[in-house]
Amino acid sequence: MGYTPELKELAEKVAATREKRIAKRLAPKRIVAYREDKGPFRDIRDLTRVPGIDAEIFEAIKGQVSLTDEPGKTNVNTADAQELEKLDGIGYFKPMTMAERERVLKKFHPDYKDTGMRPLVVGVNRGERVPDEFADLIEAHSLLADAQIELGKPNYDVDVLVIGAGGAGASAALIAQEEGAKVLLVTKLRHGDSNTVMAEGGIQAADKPQDNPVIHFLDVVGGGHFSNDRELVAALTNDAPMVIEWLERLGVMFGKDAEGVMYTLHGGGTSRKRMHSAGDMTGAEIMRVLRDEIRNRPQIEVVEFSPVVELLLDDAGHCGGAVMKNMETGDFKIVRAKSTVIATGGIGRLHIQGFPTTNHYGATADGLILGYRVGVGLRFMDSIQYHPTGAAYPEQNIGLLITEKVRGLGAEPVNRDGEDFVFPKEPRDVESSALMRECLERGKGVLTPTGRHGVWLDSPMIEIIQGPGTIQHELPAKYKQFMRHGIDISKEPMLVYPTLHYQNGGLAIKPDTSTQIPGLFAAGEVAGGIHGRNRLMGNSLLDITVFGRRAGIAAAKFARGAEVGELTLAHVERYERELKEAGVETDRTSPMILPDYRYKTG
Numbered sequence: 001m002g003y004t005p006e007l008k009e010l011a012e013k014v015a016a017t018r019e020k021r022i023a024k025r026l027a028p029k030r031i032v033a034y035r036e037d038k039g040p041f042r043d044i045r046d047l048t049r050v051p052g053i054d055a056e057i058f059e060a061i062k063g064q065v066s067l068t069d070e071p072g073k074t075n076v077n078t079a080d081a082q083e084l085e086k087l088d089g090i091g092y093f094k095p096m097t098m099a100e101r102e103r104v105l106k107k108f109h110p111d112y113k114d115t116g117m118r119p120l121v122v123g124v125n126r127g128e129r130v131p132d133e134f135a136d137l138i139e140a141h142s143l144l145a146d147a148q149i150e151l152g153k154p155n156y157d158v159d160v161l162v163i164g165a166g167g168a169g170a171s172a173a174l175i176a177q178e179e180g181a182k183v184l185l186v187t188k189l190r191h192g193d194s195n196t197v198m199a200e201g202g203i204q205a206a207d208k209p210q211d212n213p214v215i216h217f218l219d220v221v222g223g224g225h226f227s228n229d230r231e232l233v234a235a236l237t238n239d240a241p242m243v244i245e246w247l248e249r250l251g252v253m254f255g256k257d258a259e260g261v262m263y264t265l266h267g268g269g270t271s272r273k274r275m276h277s278a279g280d281m282t283g284a285e286i287m288r289v290l291r292d293e294i295r296n297r298p299q300i301e302v303v304e305f306s307p308v309v310e311l312l313l314d315d316a317g318h319c320g321g322a323v324m325k326n327m328e329t330g331d332f333k334i335v336r337a338k339s340t341v342i343a344t345g346g347i348g349r350l351h352i353q354g355f356p357t358t359n360h361y362g363a364t365a366d367g368l369i370l371g372y373r374v375g376v377g378l379r380f381m382d383s384i385q386y387h388p389t390g391a392a393y394p395e396q397n398i399g400l401l402i403t404e405k406v407r408g409l410g411a412e413p414v415n416r417d418g419e420d421f422v423f424p425k426e427p428r429d430v431e432s433s434a435l436m437r438e439c440l441e442r443g444k445g446v447l448t449p450t451g452r453h454g455v456w457l458d459s460p461m462i463e464i465i466q467g468p469g470t471i472q473h474e475l476p477a478k479y480k481q482f483m484r485h486g487i488d489i490s491k492e493p494m495l496v497y498p499t500l501h502y503q504n505g506g507l508a509i510k511p512d513t514s515t516q517i518p519g520l521f522a523a524g525e526v527a528g529g530i531h532g533r534n535r536l537m538g539n540s541l542l543d544i545t546v547f548g549r550r551a552g553i554a555a556a557k558f559a560r561g562a563e564v565g566e567l568t569l570a571h572v573e574r575y576e577r578e579l580k581e582a583g584v585e586t587d588r589t590s591p592m593i594l595p596d597y598r599y600k601t602g
């Protein structure tokens, strides 16, 4: 099929400017360096004392720098990571200043709109704004509101119940088992059907000599607009090198150079190359190994196609397990557990503000609903991540992810006139907003035959900058995904537009993943606070393994001393009363379990 003749004509404009754009990127630049805060640089080596300029970057730029005593001729003058981004962006479209970022976010990012969100009327976060689609599920009846369920005879009796078998749940189950717990891992679909298995670009960890967890910490907090929970970020970045080692020991095959050393790339908002990847199927590789490992440990029981529909509290208010529903028979099954880990992932299938999504079909916010009903608070639920580069063509690919690794390898967004218009490695929310501005305000986007907006992502640049064959080697899944529709992304650019990718917020947790309900833990995308208001690429695969492992440790430890009292669904009755008192009149039920794509009339 390929592009229509009209789109082909526009793609040729991209090809026409490609050589010039690449020449700009690769041409040596003169940087005039002057440092205002501590006086002029005296020696070129002073540059290495600017935080963010490591040995690698110094080597790359030193020949291009001349020093000056003249204030005003300043390219390198402050001691922050912003300057580093500028240096790393030499030859790219100029990165935005903080003020420019704020402006574009406020005008174009869906989170900043007045519409599409409303304050919750029930529960711990009453009064706080969340997306309408999510509020609809919070302000809905329990699936068990009218059910008669015998809680006294559990079908399963375990130490640790893990809900959700993506990367976070799998990590939690493995570690809890190693800590001596009897573990039950229940999941909604097949074991591994998850966002984790779809992850493409990579996982961050500061494990190279020019990097360290403190620099990683600063990047995470900067990317999150300084809103992140610092203790959670410290846990994330400190555990990261250990987690890479753990995954490799289990059998994950990260990309390595000829010397057998793991190679790393940049992602948006990273000041060091710390993205480890396995082609563009990093999540599939991680999930393959975690799932195999679980299947090789008979002490971990796995139950598939059995979504949890409600948590259970005991008479002391501790979490004592959950009710799950067999998707085939519709029967409810009771799990009694000394401790419980929620690891149910994200929210993409709610299609917030009508956006398409990169997420798998099970990403329907179930764990958030379960946790909220028993009284766990939510953080940053008004903050949703729209990935800048979702496929905008062909129609069969709409919303599917084009990994940030494509930009990491050298491709850049280009408008309908073949012009670059944004630094390709801005943090995701900023990059997305800039793409929307190009289409919606400047009218420089491309309209697809079905009326969708898009800009070009000039993937053929990768082959020129990195060498022929790079795309098939580094992005084999993307290559195949587009070839299937007659588009060779090593020769033709892709059409992209922001797509709903990730929920930045989630259930409130402490660094050990505990929630305010004793015996209840949460890990992975379902938890909030780590990434603040904007997650950087590669930090979620990291978060799910770091906090999944921590959840395994904490849940097993809690289970060792715990006794489960009488199981109750009293919190459901309380919640139903609250709905009534708040005047919520609805026949909606939640959790959603699966999205409903049936065509509806009226």
Ligand SMILES: Cc1cc2nc3c(=O)[nH]c(=O)nc-3n(C[C@H](O)[C@H](O)[C@H](O)COP(=O)(O)OP(=O)(O)OC[C@H]3O[C@@H](n4cnc5c(N)ncnc54)[C@H](O)[C@@H]3O)c2cc1C
Binding pocket: 163, 164, 165, 166, 167, 168, 169, 186, 187, 188, 189, 192, 193, 194, 195, 196, 197, 198, 199, 200, 201, 202, 203, 204, 282, 283, 306, 307, 308, 309, 343, 344, 345, 346, 358, 359, 360, 362, 363, 364, 366, 367, 401, 403, 501, 502, 523, 524, 525, 526, 537, 538, 539, 540, 541, 542, 544, 591, 593
């Ligand atoms: C296309 C794509 C590409 C991505 N690429 C990257 C990347 O390169 N790097 C990066 O860091 N991050 C990436 N991410 C984000 C990252 O993959 C996810 O945030 C992360 O994997 C989530 O892991 P999780 O274990 O928390 O949830 P998931 O992996 O989604 O697992 C949740 C599991 O819980 C199950 N579940 C849901 N509800 C219930 C219920 N009621 N009862 C029982 N089970 C339930 C689900 O079926 C699923 O199996 C990507 C995401 C997507 C969608």
